[in-house]
Amino acid sequence: MTGTRRSSVTSDSEPGRAAGRPDDVGRPAGQGPSEDAELEATLAELYEEQEETGHRVSERISVTVTACLFLLLSLLYLVQAFGYDLGTLATPGPGLFPLIIGFGLVLASAGLVWESLRLPKDRFVVWPYASYALRLVVVLVASVVYIVAIPVIGQFLAGALLCAALLFAMRSRRWWLTIILSVAFSAGVQLLFGTVLGVPLPDGPLIF
Amino acid sequence: MDPIGGLLLGFEVLFTPENLVAGLLGAVIGTMTGVLPGIGPTGAMSLLLPLTFVMSPTAGLIMLAGIYYGSMYGGSTTAILLRMPGEAASIVTSIDGFQMSKRGRAGAALAVAAIGSAVAGTIGVLLLMLFAPTLAALAINLAPPEYCLIALLGLVALSFLSSGSRWKGLAMVALGLGIATVGTDPTSGTSRFTFGSLELSGGLDLVPIVMGLFGLAEVLKAVGSDERLPSVKGVKFRELFPSGREWKEAFPAIWRGSFLGFVLGLVPGPQNVISSFASYRLEKKLSKHPEEFGHGAIRGVAGPESANNAATSGQMVPLLALGIPFSATSALLLAALQIQNVQPGPLFIQANPAIFWGVIASMYLGNLLLLILNLPLVGVWVSMLRIPQPILLTLVTITMFVGAYSLNNRLFDVGVMVAFGFIGWALNKLKFDLAPLILALVLGGFMETAFRQTMFLSRGDFGIFVARPVSGVLVAAIVLVMAIPLIQRLRNRNKQHAFADARAGKEYQR
Numbered sequence: 001m002t003g004t005r006r007s008s009v010t011s012d013s014e015p016g017r018a019a020g021r022p023d024d025v026g027r028p029a030g031q032g033p034s035e036d037a038e039l040e041a042t043l044a045e046l047y048e049e050q051e052e053t054g055h056r057v058s059e060r061i062s063v064t065v066t067a068c069l070f071l072l073l074s075l076l077y078l079v080q081a082f083g084y085d086l087g088t089l090a091t092p093g094p095g096l097f098p099l100i101i102g103f104g105l106v107l108a109s110a111g112l113v114w115e116s117l118r119l120p121k122d123r124f125v126v127w128p129y130a131s132y133a134l135r136l137v138v139v140l141v142a143s144v145v146y147i148v149a150i151p152v153i154g155q156f157l158a159g160a161l162l163c164a165a166l167l168f169a170m171r172s173r174r175w176w177l178t179i180i181l182s183v184a185f186s187a188g189v190q191l192l193f194g195t196v197l198g199v200p201l202p203d204g205p206l207i208f
Numbered sequence: 209m210d211p212i213g214g215l216l217l218g219f220e221v222l223f224t225p226e227n228l229v230a231g232l233l234g235a236v237i238g239t240m241t242g243v244l245p246g247i248g249p250t251g252a253m254s255l256l257l258p259l260t261f262v263m264s265p266t267a268g269l270i271m272l273a274g275i276y277y278g279s280m281y282g283g284s285t286t287a288i289l290l291r292m293p294g295e296a297a298s299i300v301t302s303i304d305g306f307q308m309s310k311r312g313r314a315g316a317a318l319a320v321a322a323i324g325s326a327v328a329g330t331i332g333v334l335l336l337m338l339f340a341p342t343l344a345a346l347a348i349n350l351a352p353p354e355y356c357l358i359a360l361l362g363l364v365a366l367s368f369l370s371s372g373s374r375w376k377g378l379a380m381v382a383l384g385l386g387i388a389t390v391g392t393d394p395t396s397g398t399s400r401f402t403f404g405s406l407e408l409s410g411g412l413d414l415v416p417i418v419m420g421l422f423g424l425a426e427v428l429k430a431v432g433s434d435e436r437l438p439s440v441k442g443v444k445f446r447e448l449f450p451s452g453r454e455w456k457e458a459f460p461a462i463w464r465g466s467f468l469g470f471v472l473g474l475v476p477g478p479q480n481v482i483s484s485f486a487s488y489r490l491e492k493k494l495s496k497h498p499e500e501f502g503h504g505a506i507r508g509v510a511g512p513e514s515a516n517n518a519a520t521s522g523q524m525v526p527l528l529a530l531g532i533p534f535s536a537t538s539a540l541l542l543a544a545l546q547i548q549n550v551q552p553g554p555l556f557i558q559a560n561p562a563i564f565w566g567v568i569a570s571m572y573l574g575n576l577l578l579l580i581l582n583l584p585l586v587g588v589w590v591s592m593l594r595i596p597q598p599i600l601l602t603l604v605t606i607t608m609f610v611g612a613y614s615l616n617n618r619l620f621d622v623g624v625m626v627a628f629g630f631i632g633w634a635l636n637k638l639k640f641d642l643a644p645l646i647l648a649l650v651l652g653g654f655m656e657t658a659f660r661q662t663m664f665l666s667r668g669d670f671g672i673f674v675a676r677p678v679s680g681v682l683v684a685a686i687v688l689v690m691a692i693p694l695i696q697r698l699r700n701r702n703k704q705h706a707f708a709d710a711r712a713g714k715e716y717q718r
Binding site for chain 1: 259262373375376378379381382383385386389393395396398400401427428430431432597598599601602603605606607609610611613614617619622623626630633634637638639656659660663664666667668669
């Protein structure tokens with residue numbers, strides 16, 4: 001049995017996910033460091049970080065850039081919020097709550113920038129290499145095509161195309177299986193939503 | 209309504225074809241979700257949210273609740289057999305559970321996990337049944353300032369107590385609140401942040417966002433990975449019985465785990481996971497043979513598995529009694545209610561006894577059902593692991609696309625889902641926690657209304673937030689939650705100094 005892959009655990013926010021990096025684990029307050037260290041050592045041993053292949057960009061840079069984008073977004077939000085009627089404190093207008101949130105956003109982004117600039121240099125975020133990135137682009141393009149093409153070719157065909165693109169993106173080798181599955185899945189979903197649940201789905205040029 | 213009367217009503221409501229099917233579906237899908245890596249309870253719940261639209265509120269809630277606690281069962285299966293927990297609440301189980309597997313006691317571990325989960329689940333529902341109506345009755349006395357503060361407490365607690373940096377948590381909360389303001393303001397009728405778009409003036413629908421962040425983002429992550437799941441040999445039914453000694457050890461742990469899990473579930477945070485860790489630590493501390501832990505101690509399986517199940521019920525208390533979710537999963541349950549125009553809040557139980565008691569009844573039955581599904585049928589789930597991930601994920605994705613469309617019959621929602629799918633993927637990569645974002649999205653509108661009502665009541669005076677004892681306590685709690693990490697850091701620094709002193713040969717006395 002090979003070492004467990006950390007990425008197989010679903011990423012619903014939890015302390016355990018960051019098991020490979022003990023300092024990320026959120027601990028309930030008051031725990032002694034020695035018991036924790038033991039538990040984390042066991043977990044760390046179980047979940048050796050899988051060598052993700054990709055561009056290793058310094059986490060400091062990645063998060064700082066994100067935080068700056070965030071700051072920009074917050075400022076735009078804040079500017080927009082000022083444009084709405086603030087009302088008074090006793091009779092808050094539509095702009096008051098957004099104003100508070102806007103300031104909160106700016107504060108959070110600023111804090112994030114400050115914190116990310118102080119990140120250690122040896123932590124990395126692994127961004128996808130060409131092949132993975134390409135697959136993601138395929139999924140994105142397929143999704144956009146689906147949305148754009150549905151009014152023209154209908155849900156069944158668009159869905160089948162989407163499935164085919166996804167299977168291809170996940171490196172399905174056998175094209176005949178891809179086609180069969182795509183048709184089957186799209187038909188199945190069409191039946192479930194369209195027939196059983198009665199949702200009106202866009203029709204295509206053919207009868208379905 | 210007294211518990212007995214309520215239960216009778218609940219079972220009466222439950223034993224209709226629609227609700228029974230919903231319960232079965234929830235339990236099955238939940239188990240699958242737990243067993244299969246790549247999609248967790250939040251993903252499955254958000255995927256099926258559009259489906260609940262066409263069901264009755266009771267059936268929808270029964271199904272989603274079933275997925276929620278069902279996934280707590282399923283996760284332990286792969287955790288024990290393969291040391292690969294299907295979801296995070298079973299990570300701790302994989303430590304000792306897998307060790308038991310290696311010693312040929314996989315069956316016993318699975319049995320203890322399943323039975324522990326069933327017992328804990330039942331105790332949890334019992335406590336839920338007793339606590340929630342009482343809390344709701346008390347909560348009717350709550351006024352807008354208290355509502356606003358409880359929501360704020362939930363958001364602050366979730367962002368401060370989750371993994372990752374607190375600034376990231378705060379940023380996610382602020383972002384969620386910001387997104388919630390998009391659309392037409394209900395009080396004044398003004399369009400906010402809509403930039404003239406007709407679609408945006410209805411506001412950004414929560415469901416596509418959630419489907420993107422939890423569902424599509426996971427699919428995108430899986431597109432990049434290359435996992436081959438190892439095959440497992442079947443577990444014979446005879447092997448499923450733990451020995452008498454194992455039972456004697458496991459039972460107290462199950463008992464403790466149930467209560468610990470429930471209590472922790474009442475508090476904001478990803479409590480299914482936190483309670484499993486807490487139970488592990490507790491069992492280790494109480495054990496006469498702590499050195500066994502990490503090498504196949506049955507208490508290390510019984511306790512955490514019970515705790516993570518009981519935490520589910522605990523989390524449903526504030527949701528059903530107050531209408532305020534304290535975690536991502538309960539936020540999704542709330543979303544399901546909102547879709548159906550059912551008003552959550554302290555009056556929810558009074559106004560919708562059929563829904564409340566129906567769900568309670570379904571949880572009793574569900575735990576029993578899941579016990580059957582997870583023990584004798586464990587082989588079925590394990591063989592499901594042989595389905596290649598690309599096929600599963602493609603099916604999930606196409607279902608999500610059509611599901612998103614089916615909400616409002618518009619492609620805009622599909623677009624929102626896709627956009628948030630990629631955003632969620634990126635945020636996950638950068639280790640931002642998405643739960644505070646979801647919670648903020650769900651609570652945003654509610655919090656704003658409560659805030660405005662508060663300001664109106666107090667004529668602009670912020671002092672109203674500390675005027676009554678309950679609100680004063682809440683403010684103190686918020687401050688405390690924000691202060692805990694700072695206190696911890698100071699303590700750690702002191703400990704480090706002390707340690708350094710000791711090493712330097714200075715005398716250090718505890």
